[in-house]
Amino acid sequence: MGTRIRTRGVLSLLLFFVLWEGMGMGDQNKMLPEEKQTLYLVPFDNISTEVLRRIGEALKDQLKLDYRIMASIPIPGSSFNPGRRQYLSPDFLSILAEKYSAPGRRILGIVDQDLYVPDLNFVFGQADIKNKTAVISLVRLRRKFYGLPEDQELFERRALTEAVHELGHTWGLSHCTNPDCVMFFSNSLRDTDRKGYRFCDGCLKCLERKDP
DSSP, rough: OOOOOOOOSSSHHHHHTTTTTTTOHHHHTTTTHHHOOEEEEEESSSHHHHHHHHHHHHHHHOHHHOEEEEOBBBOGGGGEEETTTEHHHHHHHHHHHHHHHOTTTTEEEESSSSSEOSSOOSSEEEETTTEEEEEEEEEGGGGGGGOOOOHHHHHHHHHHHHHHHHHHTTTTTOOBSSSTTTTTTTHHHHHHHHHTTTHHHHHHHHHHHHHH
16 A cells, blocks of 8 residues: 655665574674664553553564654544444554654554454554554454453564564565565464564565665
């Protein structure tokens, strides 16, 4: 969705992921972009501060982005579809772009409501490539949604996977056909749990071809 963007620091991000395995932290730090970007974490309504912090720290570790937790903003009431009992995902992206979009920023909205787009039953998240904004829903990432006992570690790993996936779109990455790549489209949590939060070699090469 949207147009492909020109980014700075993507090559450095690529090198960081290529050298992630088997390197010490000292070497990894050499791969940081010269100009750090800031990730804005924007909660809609009541999201646990601890959950936000854990997601932020995990993304900082994985993507080497500084992050800021912003004040919560209201869920757009007009986005609620009473027939589906879900919220229209693009409305959240519009609000995030209007309030926070600016050079050097990436914006990730986090909502604890079920999201959808018209052609799908639900979405775990969505991204706007042009404005470098993304949103994820936490609802279906929790085991209790399916009547199962909670698992906080699993929940946080799923949230990280979906966040990296949607942020990957903000760098212009499309869905990947490799089921083990974070950019693979998740039809269900089974896909999310299998693929994890790392890019495959093919997606890393796509990042390399993009303008720095």
